[in-house]
Amino acid sequence: MKLYIKLFPPYTNSGRPEDHELELEAESIKLQDLAFHLSREWEDKLNYSLINDEKLVNAEFAVNDKLVSLDHQVSDGDRIAILPYVGGG
Numbered sequence: 001m002k003l004y005i006k007l008f009p010p011y012t013n014s015g016r017p018e019d020h021e022l023e024l025e026a027e028s029i030k031l032q033d034l035a036f037h038l039s040r041e042w043e044d045k046l047n048y049s050l051i052n053d054e055k056l057v058n059a060e061f062a063v064n065d066k067l068v069s070l071d072h073q074v075s076d077g078d079r080i081a082i083l084p085y086v087g088g089g
Contacts, residue, residue: 002076004021004080005019008081010047011047011059012047028073030071030072031072031080036057039051059082059083059084059085061081
């Protein structure tokens, strides 16, 4: 399966959005499992881990331009945006 992943800062090393392709042997994968996979396999591409010290995912995900939960199954050809949590005051 091929996925198209867009990383947004602070997850990118360049400080600007970056597009990447990912090939996986699985036919589908839950976003939570994908976050753990990327944190392990993309250490050189990620400026900031998708997994925090408590082993929780610290990002929001949009699949094909729609915000989804971490149990969402992605499949071949999906476009995944990995977005930081945003807070303000």
